[in-house]
Each structure stands twice: as C-alpha cells, then as structure tokens.
Amino acid sequence: MKWLQFAYRNIWRNQRRSMMTITLTAIGTLGILSTGGFALFTYDSLKEFATRATGHIVLAHDDYFDVDEEMPVQLGIENSVEIKKALLQEPEVKSVIQSIEFTGLISNGDKSTIFMGKGVDPEMFNLVGPAMKLLEGKYLSKRIDLMADAQVVLGQGLAKSMGAEVGSSLTLLSTTSEGALNAMDVLVQGIYTTGVPDMDDRMLYVHLPQAQELLLTSKIHTLSIHLFDTHKTQAFSEHFKKMFTELGVTTWRDHAFFYTSVKNLYNRIFGVMGIVILLMISFAVSNTIAMTVVERTREIGTLRALGSFDYEVSRVILLEAAMISLIGVLIGVVLTGLCVLGLTILDFQMPPPPGQTEGYPLRINFSAQLTIGVVLVMLLLAQIAAWIAARSGVNKPITEALAHV
Amino acid sequence: MTLLKVRGIKKSFAEGEAHHQVLSSINLDVPKSIFMALCGPSGSGKSTLLNICGLLNNPDEGRLYWQDKEINFNNKKQLTLLRRNHVGFVFQTFNLVPVMTVFDNVEYPLMLQGVAKKERQERVYEMLFQVGLRGFENYLPDRLSGGQRQRVAIARALVKQPQLVIADEPTANLDSETAYQIIELMRELSKKLEASFLIATHDQRMTPYCHQIVNLQDGKLHNEPTSMQEAKNEVAAVCLS
Numbered sequence: 001m002k003w004l005q006f007a008y009r010n011i012w013r014n015q016r017r018s019m020m021t022i023t024l025t026a027i028g029t030l031g032i033l034s035t036g037g038f039a040l041f042t043y044d045s046l047k048e049f050a051t052r053a054t055g056h057i058v059l060a061h062d063d064y065f066d067v068d069e070e071m072p073v074q075l076g077i078e079n080s081v082e083i084k085k086a087l088l089q090e091p092e093v094k095s096v097i098q099s100i101e102f103t104g105l106i107s108n109g110d111k112s113t114i115f116m117g118k119g120v121d122p123e124m125f126n127l128v129g130p131a132m133k134l135l136e137g138k139y140l141s142k143r144i145d146l147m148a149d150a151q152v153v154l155g156q157g158l159a160k161s162m163g164a165e166v167g168s169s170l171t172l173l174s175t176t177s178e179g180a181l182n183a184m185d186v187l188v189q190g191i192y193t194t195g196v197p198d199m200d201d202r203m204l205y206v207h208l209p210q211a212q213e214l215l216l217t218s219k220i221h222t223l224s225i226h227l228f229d230t231h232k233t234q235a236f237s238e239h240f241k242k243m244f245t246e247l248g249v250t251t252w253r254d255h256a257f258f259y260t261s262v263k264n265l266y267n268r269i270f271g272v273m274g275i276v277i278l279l280m281i282s283f284a285v286s287n288t289i290a291m292t293v294v295e296r297t298r299e300i301g302t303l304r305a306l307g308s309f310d311y312e313v314s315r316v317i318l319l320e321a322a323m324i325s326l327i328g329v330l331i332g333v334v335l336t337g338l339c340v341l342g343l344t345i346l347d348f349q350m351p352p353p354p355g356q357t358e359g360y361p362l363r364i365n366f367s368a369q370l371t372i373g374v375v376l377v378m379l380l381l382a383q384i385a386a387w388i389a390a391r392s393g394v395n396k397p398i399t400e401a402l403a404h405v
Numbered sequence: 406m407t408l409l410k411v412r413g414i415k416k417s418f419a420e421g422e423a424h425h426q427v428l429s430s431i432n433l434d435v436p437k438s439i440f441m442a443l444c445g446p447s448g449s450g451k452s453t454l455l456n457i458c459g460l461l462n463n464p465d466e467g468r469l470y471w472q473d474k475e476i477n478f479n480n481k482k483q484l485t486l487l488r489r490n491h492v493g494f495v496f497q498t499f500n501l502v503p504v505m506t507v508f509d510n511v512e513y514p515l516m517l518q519g520v521a522k523k524e525r526q527e528r529v530y531e532m533l534f535q536v537g538l539r540g541f542e543n544y545l546p547d548r549l550s551g552g553q554r555q556r557v558a559i560a561r562a563l564v565k566q567p568q569l570v571i572a573d574e575p576t577a578n579l580d581s582e583t584a585y586q587i588i589e590l591m592r593e594l595s596k597k598l599e600a601s602f603l604i605a606t607h608d609q610r611m612t613p614y615c616h617q618i619v620n621l622q623d624g625k626l627h628n629e630p631t632s633m634q635e636a637k638n639e640v641a642a643v644c645l646s
C-alpha cells in the first residue's frame with residue numbers, strides 16, 4: 001500500500017511528462033480498441049450478412065462447388081424433400097431452404113437478355129435480412145397459385161433493362177436437364193436490390209417447383225440450413241457430414257468470399273496499426289522511465305548505498321511505470337466506451353464499399369476479450385520497456401550515482 | 406577487536422591519458438565506538454576513502470577487514486548485505502527520498518532488513534525521539550529545514566543500530582549553529598548506540614568532539630593529536646604508511 005503511495009507521488013514529480021505519457025497511452029488504447037472494435041463490428045455484420053444469405057451449412061452434390069455442370073442440374077440432389085424433412089427434425093435447425101440455379105434468356109417480347117435465376121423455397125426471403133431490399137411489390141408468395149402465371153422477383157437492373165414493373169409479363173427461356181429448350185411465362189411480383197449492381201443486373205427468383213418445371217427435373221442444387229446459433233455451425237457440419245455421407249457439406253465460411261477477404265485485409269491493416277501504436281507507447285513509457293531514472297540518479301544511488309538490491313530499486317520504478325500505464329490504459333478503455341455509446345446514439349453512416357450502392361453504419365463493438373487482451377499486452381509492454389529503460393540507471397556504480405548532480 | 410582495518414589501499418582515477426593517484430597505500434584502523442574525523446583539503450580523496458570504507462567502491466589494491474574478516478569486493482551481494490545490516494550513511498546533501506515521509510525514510514532500512522511492522526514502528530518512533538523530531542513523522546522532507554533533514558538522515562542511518570556510520574561532510578550544507586547541533590547529536594548517539602563514526606570534514610569545529618583525527622594529504626594519512634583526553638586512552642594506533 002505504502003509503495004503504491006510512493007509510486008503515485010513519484011508520478012506527480014514531473015507532472016507534465018507523466019501527463020503526456022498517460023495521454024499517449026490513453027489515446028493509443030483508444031486507437032487500438034476503437035479500430036479493433038470497428039473491425040469486429042464489420043466482421044460480425046458481414047458474418048450475419050453471409051449466414052443469412054447462404055445459411056450456416058450448405059448441402060449439395062459432392063462436386064457441385066468444384067465442377068461445372070455439363071448439363072443443367074447434372075450435379076443435383078434427387079431426394080431433397082426427404083432430406084429437408086430429416087433436417088427439420090434436428091432441434092437446432094431453424095429452417096431449410098432448397099434452391100436450384102439456372103440460366104437462360106429473359107424476354108419482354110421486344111428485347112431479351114441473359115439472366116441468372118434461382119428457384120427457392122419462399123421462406124428464404126424472411127431469412128435473407130439486409131442482404132436484399134425490396135423496392136417495389138412483394139417477394140414470392142408463401143403458396144403457389146397454380147391457376148396464375150408463375151411469379152418472378154427481379155433485380156433492379158434487370159427490371160430496368162426489361163422495362164418491367166410490378167405486374168408486367170415476361171418470358172423465361174432456358175435449357176432443360178435433357179438439353180431441350182423450354183419457356184415459361186412469368187408475372188413480375190417484386191423488384192429488389194442487393195446493393196451490388198452486378199447482381200441486380202442479372203438475378204431473378206422464382207418458386208422452386210416452377211423452376212423445376214422449366215428445367216424438367218425433380219432435382220435441386222443446394223439445401224441451405226439455417227441454425228438458431230451461428231456458433232454451432234462447425235459442430236453441426238461435422239454431424240451432417242456423418243449423416244449424409246454421399247453429399248458435400250460446406251459451411252457459410254466456404255461461400256463468404258467477401259467476409260474472408262475483408263477480414264484478411266482488416267486484420268492486416270489494423271494489425272500493423274496496432275503494432276505501431278504499441279511500439280509508440282512502449283517508446284513513450286521507456287523514454288519517461290529513462291528520464292525519471294536519470295533525474296533520480298542520486299536517489300537511486302542512496303537507496304542502493306543503504307543496502308537495497310538492484311531489483312528492490314527497480315521494483316519501485318516498475319511499479320511507477322505500471323501505474324502510469326494502468327491509468328492511461330483505463331482512461332483509454334473509458335474513452336472507447338464513450339465512443340461506442342456516442343456512435344450508437346449518433347448513427348454515422350460509412351460510404352458504400354467498392355462495387356456496392358449502400359453505405360453501412362459506423363459502429364464499434366465493445367469486446368471484453370479484446371479489451372482485456374489489449375490492456376494486458378499494454379501493461380506487459382510498458383513493464384518491459386520500463387525495465388529496459390531502468391536497467392542502465394540502476395546498474396550505475398553507486399559512487400557515481402551519489403556524485404550525480 | 407577492530408571493527409574495520411584498512412591495509413595498503415590504493416585508488417587512482419583515469420584523467421584522460423594520465424592516472425591520478427588519489428589514495429596511495431592507506432592504512433587505517435577503525436575501532437569500535439570511535440568518533441573519528443577524516444580531515445583534508447577539498448580534492449584530497451576523503452570521499453574516495455570513505456566510499457571504500459563504506460563498501461560503496463572497491464580499491465585498486467589493498468585489503469579491507471571487517472571484524473578481522475577480509476572483504477571480498479567481487480561479492481556484490483555480500484557487500485550489499487553488509488551495508489544493509491551494519492553500515493549507516495549520512496550525506497552532505499541529506500539525500501532523503503522526497504516522496505517518503507519522515508517516518509517512511511527512517512523506516513526504509515528496517516524494511517530492507519525485514520523487521521516486523523510493529524517493531525519497525527517502535528524503533529522508528531524511538532529514533533525520531535532521539536533526534537528530536539517526534540511529531541514530524543508525517544512530514545515530507547521538503548517541509549523540513551536543512552538541520553531537520555540531516556536529523557532525519559541521522560535517524561535513518563542509526564535506526565538499524567549499525568556498527569559503522571559513514572558521514573561525508575555532514576555539516577557542509579548547514580549554518581554554523583545548526584552544524585554544532587548536528588555534530589553534538591552525532592557524538593551523543595555514537596556513544597549511546599556504540600556506533601563508530603567515520604566523518605569526512607574540513608570543518609575545524611568538528612575537531613574538539615573527536616576521539617581521533619586523521620589527515621589525508623597527497624594520498625597519505627597523518628595522525629593528528631586531539632584535544633580530548635579520553636581519546637588518548639580509547640583510540641587505537643593509526644598505522645602511518
């Protein structure tokens with residue numbers, strides 16, 4: 001207790017210098033925690049985005065993601081309805097979406113263009129979340145009206161190029177699983193955007209059975225499994241691998257290219273930044289302690305003359321460094337907390353990422369794990385820096401130290 | 406038994422290319438409970454000799470015997486422990502730790518020795534009483550006058566009941582009135598606690614209080630007669646080089 005008091009009084013012997021070091025440490029901590037928190041927020045958002053778009057676990061033909069089909073639905077799954085039923089028996093499974101992918105031409109009678117289509121279970125639109133935004137009309141209805149034309153939901157760009165609005169009639173033309181041409185009349189049910197123009201210019205959605213009808217098949221391509229808890233993805237993918245030995249089991253990570261590349265990029269950028277900040281703070285602490293030790297040369301010499309071992313003297317100096325860095329780091333943590341709150345209240349928007357039209361909110365995640373980690377690393381580095389800085393001063397010959405003015 | 410025996414000590418410092426021989430073959434006996442002054446002009450090597458006697462520095466040549474046991478200057482741990490347990494220091498510039506209160510400064514040597522808290526407290530209060538500073542326990546040194554600070558330093562040096570106290574010009578930074586008081590205090594406590602004092606000084610006022618005065622000149626020691634009658638009986642012979 002007494003030693004804490006001495007260390008505390010020592011800090012205020014050179015108030016300006018100590019304040020500088022504390023401020024630097026606080027700003028550095030804020031820098032690392034806020035950029036780290038921003039990265040974590042981004043990862044979380046992209047993860048949410050990715051898992052909603054693809055589901056947590058995707059079942060497909062073993063070769064589906066590796067090999068190009070020579071014929072439509074060549075690498076499909078036959079008994080998907082039974083598989084879906086079996087999956088829904090699992091208590092952790094929230095939902096299962098079957099889908100089939102196909103390409104072809106879309107025409108409004110005057111003009112045609114290439115499309116990329118997906119036949120899906122309509123629950124998909126409830127799960128997809130912010131990855132899709134409905135601009136006009138509705139998504140595919142829950143039930144198929146067999147008396148009416150098939151429904152289609154178009155990407156914004158595709159709708160524009162077809163001059164289509166909600167209620168417009170269009171024709172889809174595609175190759176069947178047997179290689180013949182087939183056509184289907186569709187009615188525009190809704191228009192959406194993903195925020196990615198390249199996708200919006202090509203993509204459309206229809207009900208799964210109608211896509212199967214167009215392709216003359218009973219197969220599907222993928223089953224997207226949505227779990228209640230993202231953390232169970234790995235465990236369940238192992239489980240499903242055993243359950244469906246003949247199928248390929250992949251997780252959302254295998255399909256989240258954007259998530260993976262952003263994470264790699266951010267880890268690198270913020271990692272380097274963090275190291276720079278840590279080095280800067282280490283130098284600041286080491287500099288402060290070096291100056292402190294020089295200023296107190298005679299005092300240190302006195303303590304050693306009285307019979308203190310070097311480590312007993314260093315201990316006092318290290319305690320002082322620990323206190324300075326702890327005060328700085330704690331202020332930094334508090335500042336980060338305030339930033340987290342402030343950003344939540346103010347709701348700043350970040351500009352759209354490259355290739356997208358929508359921005360996203362600037363938020364910082366406050367991660368206890370990151371905070372504790374950063375605090376410990378900061379304190380440890382400060383101790384090492386202080387120890388190195390103090391060593392030369394403490395090892396000076398006592399008589400020289402005592403003669404120091 | 407002689408507390409400290411100095412035999413054939415030499416010490417020189419490099420001055421550029423040349424060697425400056427500060428001490429050349431010093432012999433000195435410091436008996437128990439002696440109050441001894443080391444006189445000599447500024448730059449004569451008083452501090453250098455005191456630092457060696459206080460085990461703060463090693464001689465180039467020669468030997469030191471602590472209670473007839475030779476001191477190994479290469480054993481840093483042993484030197485530190487000897488100082489911790491048996492040697493007190495009083496400096497010209499007081500050298501109190503500014504962030505420590507009067508109490509804490511005096512307590513420090515006992516903490517190093519690992520004395521229990523309660524005993525530390527008793528001994529610190531007793532020592533502060535001896536130097537006339539009861540009631541100042543919680544003062545920080547910067548609130549004290551020079552004389553008071555030196556009293557704290559004396560208390561710090563004596564609280565561990567050392568056998569030897571090294572005092573390098575303890576009165577040089579004090580006015581003459583205060584200097585007298587400090588000298589008298591040291592003399593009194595030396596007798597009471599049976600501690601040998603080795604005091605470097607060029608202060609003539611010191612001489613009447615000393616059992617023995619040795620003069621350092623040109624790197625050599627010369628014995629000087631003292632005015633104190635008892636000194637003649639107590640003091641061991643000084644070996645002239």
Ligand SMILES: Nc1ncnc2c1ncn2[C@@H]1O[C@H](COP(=O)(O)OP(=O)(O)O)[C@@H](O)[C@H]1O
Pocket residue numbers: 400418419427445446447448449450451452453454
């Ligand atoms: N560390 C040192 N390096 C070089 N010269 C020194 C050193 N310490 C003392 N000296 C020299 O040794 C001589 C004696 O110094 P010192 O013992 O301090 O004398 P005094 O205490 O009697 O004034 C002086 O000339 C001084 O310059």
Ligand SMILES: [Mg+2]
Pocket residue numbers: 451452453573574
């Ligand atoms: Mg001197």
